[in-house]
Amino acid sequence: MLHWRHSCSMGEDPAFIVDDLQNQIGFENEFGSKFKGCKTTTTIGDKTYVIGGGNDESTLPVEVRIFDKATGNWVTPIVLGSKPNSCKGLSAISLNDDRILIVKKGSAPDDCILFLELDTWFVREQKKIRGTEVVAWSKGVRGDAEKPVVISGPSGVGKGTLISMLMKEFPSMFGFSVSHTTRAPRGMEEDGVHYHFTEQSIMEKEIKDGKFVEYASVHGNLYGTSIEAVEVVTDAGKVNISVPPFLGQSILLCYKQLWIPIVVAINHIKSLFSKKKDLNLIKILASANSKCFSKKLIDYILLFHLGLQRCILDIDVQGARSVRASSLEAILIFICPPSMEELETRLRSRRTETEEQILKRLQNAEVEMEQGKSSGIFDHILYNDNLDDCYEGLKKLLGIDGAAAATQISVPQGIDLPSDHSVSKMDNKIIINYGTPELEKASKSLIVLDVSSLKGGAPGRTRGLDVYAID
Numbered sequence: 289m290l291h292w293r294h295s296c297s298m299g300e301d302p303a304f305i306v307d308d309l310q311n312q313i314g315f316e317n318e319f320g321s322k323f324k325g326c327k328t329t330t331t332i333g334d335k336t337y338v339i340g341g342g343n344d345e346s347t348l349p350v351e352v353r354i355f356d357k358a359t360g361n362w363v364t365p366i367v368l369g370s371k372p373n374s375c376k377g378l379s380a381i382s383l384n385d386d387r388i389l390i391v392k393k394g395s396a397p398d399d400c401i402l403f404l405e406l407d408t409w410f411v412r413e414q415k416k417i418r419g420t421e422v423v424a425w426s427k428g429v430r431g432d433a434e435k436p437v438v439i440s441g442p443s444g445v446g447k448g449t450l451i452s453m454l455m456k457e458f459p460s461m462f463g464f465s466v467s468h469t470t471r472a473p474r475g476m477e478e479d480g481v482h483y484h485f486t487e488q489s490i491m492e493k494e495i496k497d498g499k500f501v502e503y504a505s506v507h508g509n510l511y512g513t514s515i516e517a518v519e520v521v522t523d524a525g526k527v528n529i530s531v532p533p534f535l536g537q538s539i540l541l542c543y544k545q546l547w548i549p550i551v552v553a554i555n556h557i558k559s560l561f562s563k564k565k566d567l568n569l570i571k572i573l574a575s576a577n578s579k580c581f582s583k584k585l586i587d588y589i590l591l592f593h594l595g596l597q598r599c600i601l602d603i604d605v606q607g608a609r610s611v612r613a614s615s616l617e618a619i620l621i622f623i624c625p626p627s628m629e630e631l632e633t634r635l636r637s638r639r640t641e642t643e644e645q646i647l648k649r650l651q652n653a654e655v656e657m658e659q660g661k662s663s664g665i666f667d668h669i670l671y672n673d674n675l676d677d678c679y680e681g682l683k684k685l686l687g688i689d690g691a692a693a694a695t696q697i698s699v700p701q702g703i704d705l706p707s708d709h710s711v712s713k714m715d716n717k718i719i720i721n722y723g724t725p726e727l728e729k730a731s732k733s734l735i736v737l738d739v740s741s742l743k744g745g746a747p748g749r750t751r752g753l754d755v756y757a758i759d
């Protein structure tokens with residue numbers, strides 16, 4: 289028996305309980321045949337969205353069906369975006385009628401909040417293309433992750449050189465997305481490491497589904513960057529950290545003028561930060577005054593826990609245009625040569641292209657320069673005349689030109705979503721109440737999700753979610 293309440297905004301009619309609605313409109317048989325485990329219902333206009341997941345005992349995939357009151361029909365929509373992992377139950381509440389916020393039970397803290405988009409720009413576009421009912425999932429992410437960075441510009445301008453300099457100085461801060469390709473793997477190439485090797489028909493469908501920020505056909509094979517691949521890099525700092533050998537060293541923290549030496553072992557650090565009770569320590573680490581014997585150590589710890597890895601993309605102007613049109617909120621930087629003559633000199637002195645290729649690249653460069661400077665695709669233009677000056681300019685744009693970067697870190701909090709809870713909405717705040725149902729105690733334990741600053745969305749992540757607990 290479920291007792292998760294789905295309430296309307298404060299001041300509106302009282303909340304209803306899922307079971308009541310099922311009985312009211314006689315969904316029981318339909319649910320029984322299509323869904324196992326828990327299901328929630330959210331009604332917006334004529335449509336009732338039935339979202340099913342697991343229950344206390346079992347873990348099941350999250351499914352979506354729609355009951356259209358106007359026609360009296362059930363619709364199984366095309367479901368786009370990054371599909372949620374199975375869960376042990378869920379709770380749902382509508383936000384502004386264009387998306388439903390889902391809180392998953394029994395999920396990792398970074399995987400418990402999802403958005404089912406019903407009428408966002410992406411979903412509307414997909415409905416137009418397909419002429420059928422479409423919904424899209426988007427994973428909710430707390431705080432503002434670092435935006436992906438696109439470095440674009442004509443061939444030979446120095447994009448690769450600048451990115452290599454960044455990677456060398458900040459090895460843990462940036463990551464590349466893994467591209468997709470339909471060509472066969474060569475030699476030691478590994479699937480998911482060098483490329484996501486895929487089939488033509490699958491990739492074509494995924495392009496149609498809006499899952500790629502950019503793609504191109506080269507010599508009969510498709511190549512492309514998926515939104516998921518970019519998002520995964522941003523998430524990756526939390527899980528895919530390679531622990532450096534010096535992690536067992538001491539670190540020295542400065543917190544409120546007090547220097548605290550801490551000696552930590554590798555495994556201890558890993559377990560330490562996976563526990564909620566040690567969040568204070570993370571807070572200390574994240575504080576602007578953190579200092580350590582090895583600066584790298586702090587970099588790695590912060591990345592490990594705060595997911596600061598930032599995706600950097602080196603793409604041509606056409607690809608940059610696609611990124612601008614996508615839901616990825618990237619920073620787009622155009623690198624401009626001091627002159628076409630200098631660009632030609634650089635291309636020739638690199639000695640990596642044939643004469644024919646050089647001429648083709650120079651021809652393309654004319655168009656790219658025009659688009660780069662005037663099309664409104666790019667947020668910033670950097671002139672790569674003196675390499676060191678340009679690099680300094682790039683670091684400044686990315687906010688990593690001084691010690692200031694660490695001060696911008698916001699510390700996430702874990703959510704241990706209890707099995708018995710109710711969800712309600714008040715303005716831009718979603719309140720998860722897991723106190724006892726009696727009114728006098730109901731305010732005891734609350735988790736508040738502030739959704740006033742949401743950004744991004746399907747087919748990528750929805751970022752900007754603020755979460756805090758009130759005891």
Ligand SMILES: Nc1ncnc2c1ncn2[C@@H]1O[C@H](COP(=O)(O)OP(=O)(O)OP(=O)(O)O)[C@@H](O)[C@H]1O
Pocket residue numbers: 441442443444445446447448449450634635637638672673674675676678
């Ligand atoms: N500011 C600079 N002054 C002089 N040479 C430079 C400068 N920046 C880069 N170079 C040189 O120009 C050549 C081209 O640079 P790079 O390979 O980084 O260009 P790119 O934009 O990545 O090209 P592509 O798109 O073809 O990969 C390299 O030999 C590099 O060392």
